[in-house]
Amino acid sequence: MEKPMLVAGNWKMNGLKAALVEVEAIARAADSAPSRVEVAIAPPFTLLALARGAAAGTRLQLGGQDCHANPSGAHTGCIAAPMLADLGCDFVIVGHSERRTDNGETDAVVKLKATAAIVAGLRAIICVGETEAERDAARHLDVVAAQIDGSLPDADPASVVIAYEPVWAIGTGRTPLAGDVDEMHNAIRARLVARYGEDGRRILILYGGSVKPSNAAELFAVPEVGGALVGGASLKAADFLPIIAAA
Ligand SMILES: O=C[C@H](O)COP(=O)(O)O
Numbered sequence: 001m002e003k004p005m006l007v008a009g010n011w012k013m014n015g016l017k018a019a020l021v022e023v024e025a026i027a028r029a030a031d032s033a034p035s036r037v038e039v040a041i042a043p044p045f046t047l048l049a050l051a052r053g054a055a056a057g058t059r060l061q062l063g064g065q066d067c068h069a070n071p072s073g074a075h076t077g078c079i080a081a082p083m084l085a086d087l088g089c090d091f092v093i094v095g096h097s098e099r100r101t102d103n104g105e106t107d108a109v110v111k112l113k114a115t116a117a118i119v120a121g122l123r124a125i126i127c128v129g130e131t132e133a134e135r136d137a138a139r140h141l142d143v144v145a146a147q148i149d150g151s152l153p154d155a156d157p158a159s160v161v162i163a164y165e166p167v168w169a170i171g172t173g174r175t176p177l178a179g180d181v182d183e184m185h186n187a188i189r190a191r192l193v194a195r196y197g198e199d200g201r202r203i204l205i206l207y208g209g210s211v212k213p214s215n216a217a218e219l220f221a222v223p224e225v226g227g228a229l230v231g232g233a234s235l236k237a238a239d240f241l242p243i244i245a246a247a
Contacts, residue, residue, distance in 0.1 A: 002036070003036070003226065004036045004037075004038075004204065004226060005036065005037045005038070005204075005220065005226055005227040005247040006037075006038045006039075006040065006161060006204050006206060006226060006227035007037065007038070007039050007040070007227050007228055007230065007240075007243060007244050007247050008039075008040040008041065008042065008061075008063075008091075008093075008125065008163075008206065008227065008228070008229050008230065008234075009026070009040070009041040009042065009229075009230050009231075009234025009235075009240055010041075010042050010065060010093060010096070010208075010229055010230065010231050010234065011041065011042060011043045011044060011047075011065075011234065011235060012044075012065065012098070012231060013044060014044070014235055015043050015044055015046075015047050015235070016047075017047070017050065019043070019047065019235070020047070020050055020051065020054045022235065022236060022237045022240075023041065023043070023047075023051045023054040023055055023060070024054050024055075025237035025241070026039065026041060026055075026060055026237050026240055026241070026244075027054065027055040027058040027059075027060040028058070029237070029240075029241045029244050029245075030055075030058055030059040030060040030061075030244075031058050031059050031060075033059070033244055033247070037244065037247045038059075038061060038227075039059065039060055039061065039244055040060070040061035040062065040063060040090065040091060041060065041061075041062060041063075041234060042062070042063045042064060042065045042091075042092075042093055043062070044065070045064060045065075045079055048062060048064065048084075048087055048089065049087055052087060052088045052089075061090035061091060062088070062089050062090060063084070063089050063090055063091035063092050063093065063122070063123075063125070064079060064084045064089055064091075064092040064093070065092070065093050065096070066079070066092065066093065066094065066096070066099055066113070067079055067080060067081040067083075067084060067092045067094065067113055067116060067117055067120075067122075068080050068081070068113070068116070069109065069112035069113050069115075069116050070116070071116065071119075071120070080116070080120075081113075081116045081117045081119070081120035081122055082120045084117075084120070084122060085120045085121050085122055089122060090122065090123060091117075091122050091123035091124070091125055091161070092113075092117045092122050092123075092124060092125070093125045093127065093163070093229070094110050094113040094114050094117060094124055094125070094126055094127070094151075095107075095110035095113070095114070095126050095127045095128065095147075095151055096127045096165075097127060097129055097165060097167045097170065098170075106150075107146070107147055107149075107150025107151045108150060110126060110150070110151040111150060111151050111152065111153055114126050114151065114152070114153040114155075114160070115153040115154070115155050117159075118153055118155040118156060118159040118160075119155065122159070123159045123160075123161055124153065124159060124160055124161065125161045125162075125163050125206070125229065126151050126152070126160065126161070126162055126163065127162075127163045127165050127208070127229070128144050128147040128148055128151065128162065128163070128164060128165070128188075129144065129147075129164055129165040129166045129167050129169075129170075129208075129209070130143045130144055130166055130167065130168075131143075131167045131168060132166075132167065132168035135166065135168065140166075140184065141183075141184065141187050144164065144184060144187065144188065145187065145191055148162070148188060148191045148192070148195075149191065149195070152192075152195055157192075157195075157196040157199045157200060157202075157203055158199065158202070160203050161203065161204045161205075161206060162188055162192070162203060162204070162205045162206065163205075163206040163207075163208045163229040164181075164184055164185060164188060164205060164206065164207055164208065165207075165208035165209045165229060166209050168209075169208075169209025169210050170208070170209045170210070170231065171210070171231060171232060172209075172210060173210050174209075174210060175209060175210050175211075175215055175219070176209075178218055178219065178221070178222050181207055181219060181222050181225060182222045182223070182224070185205050185207070185222060185223075185224035185225055186224055188205050188224070189201070189205065189224050192205075204226035204227055205224055205225065205226050206225070206226060206227045206228050206229045207219050207222070207225050207227075207228055207229075208228060208229030208230065208231070211228045211229075211230045211233060211243060212233050212239070212243070213233070213239060213242035213243055213246070216228065216242070216243040216246035216247070217246040220246055220247055227247060228243065228247075230243060
């Protein structure tokens with residue numbers, strides 16, 4: 001595969017200081033990857049500064065798993081996009097289905113967060129994806145189209161990345177067929193081009209949901225798949241490195 005790719009790990013609420021050895025190993029792999037392959041991880045906020053140090057001088061990109069829509073203020077427990085930028089982060093994930101479910105985040109909120117991220121100089125990885133019931137009802141394309149339309153910022157599309165994560169595939173070991181991923185990524189591409197014109201063709205569309213060393217190559221071979229957002233298999237370099245290599 002000779003296309004630009006982004007392989008990003010989302011550590012979710014996992015990782016203590018002992019996990020910094022994994023960051024160091026992933027950073028070495030990032031440096032060994034071809035220049036068209038970007039490698040990134042989003043550790044928990046508690047590890048970000050330490051991870052920044054562990055990855056200093058390498059090509060490993062670091063990011064947050066969420067940010068607030070405001071740049072500062074009285075929001076106990078929240079992290080603002082300028083704080084992530086100040087720490088040397090490159091990106092932030094917004095609109096993950098776990099936040100949409102656990103924290104009631106709507107497309108409108110996700111759009112505000114993505115805008116805040118880009119204004120702060122970060123890339124925004126915007127997550128979308130249908131539930132199993134929505135796919136069973138053949139509503140998946142409409143659901144994701146509505147999420148895309150509602151979540152995309154009006155800001156510079158060069159800083160936008162989309163992650164298509166079917167909710168039913170997250171942490172379950174189940175993945176869509178390559179043909180289903182192809183259908184969805186083509187539909188997302190059409191939506192991006194409708195919104196941003198030719199700039200929409202350059203936006204990376206990641207696949208996420210039970211990506212593993214054993215299925216990464218098949219998923220990456222889908223033409224409009226521009227990388228992966230990896231959860232469980234990004235926690236250990238032994239699992240994550242073969243996924244990077246498959247890109
Ligand atoms: O953000 C990552 C996704 O939710 C995928 O998680 P998973 O690879 O553990 O299924």
